[in-house]
Amino acid sequence: MPEQMTIWTFDWVPKGPRGFVRDLRLRWALEEAGLPYSVATVPFEDRGPDHIARQPFGQVPFLEDGEVRVFESGACLLHIAERSEALMPRDPKGRAETQQWLVAALNSVEMVTVPWWFINLSDPPENPLAGWMAQRFDRLEAVLKEREWLAASRFTVADLMMADALRVPKKLGRLDPYEALGAYVSRACSRPAFRKAYRDQLAHFKAADAARGLTDA
Ligand SMILES: N[C@@H](CCC(=O)N[C@@H](CS)C(=O)NCC(=O)O)C(=O)O
Known part of the structure; x- marks a missing residue:
């Protein structure tokens, strides 16, 4: 049984980009594929050497699949698609x-x-x-x-x-x-896979607001 993949995204972003942060592409793909995954975060404000080592431009998303680490949403999608015929035909x-x-x-x-x-x-x-x-x-x-x-x-x-x-x-x-x-x-x-990915991303950043004591007011 292959390991569960981890999607890395920011811990928080301002309201503007929410729903458009590219971790959504990875969430959507894994939902389409029916593969389990977890979500982990790097700080939005303080992008340290660990982050740069995983994504040289200091951006998100990046993907972890056991020993394999991939950045660039396109490369991440191709990696996920290797695991699922729902995403990539085999012929x-x-x-x-x-x-x-x-x-x-x-x-x-x-x-x-x-x-x-x-x-x-x-x-x-x-x-x-x-x-x-x-x-x-x-x-x-x-x-x-x-x-x-x-x-x-x-x-x-x-x-x-x-x-x-x-x-x-x-x-x-x-x-x-x-x-x-x-x-x-x-x-x-x-x-449905897009809708879930979208909802989950919004919920992720809303929870981050709550953790920071930020409200909608
Ligand atoms: N070509 C990259 C673009 C990644 C990208 O633009 N990420 C945005 C979030 S959607 C980001 O990290 N922005 C913060 C920044 O550029 O500093 C990809 O497709 O993964």
Whole structure:
């Protein structure tokens, strides 16, 4: 029986990023896979050498699976998917398609959406990345008009990553012109595994508020 995996995240974060901290991707994957896991924390405010040794950029998440330690949410998802056919088809074609779309989510979509979002935080009159991001969404819309999921004709870890990468633009209304894309993200996020992962992350940070004596007032 393989050991239970541990997801590492921050002990606390401010309210803004809650529900979007990337440990959610790992929680979601492990819920989809039906694998037990625990959650451990590193301090948000004081990122010491132990944290840096596990995640050289001082970020979260990272994953521990016995002797194996992995950082980068994409690498963590691929590691988890090795354990579950629910996330990653076993046949070479389905596997290649899934890996390709997972990397596309990170390297062709999130690499535009995150800088777009950072610029957007300062509320510029025009976001110079808006056109580039729209090109990506146009192409994804064309793909998702034709199919329910990205790879292997079924939900895979690639959809988990793509849908999560699109949640911020969706929340900010940027998917409103894209019917198929918006419906795709809603479809992925209505899965029980996503809902549980999301609830659990919010509960984790709420408990951290309580432990610090912080209230909603
Ligand atoms: N490429 C990394 C990005 C990780 C990332 O941005 N983590 C955020 C939380 S979602 C973080 O740790 N932010 C704090 C910081 O960057 O200092 C991954 O996918 O794991």
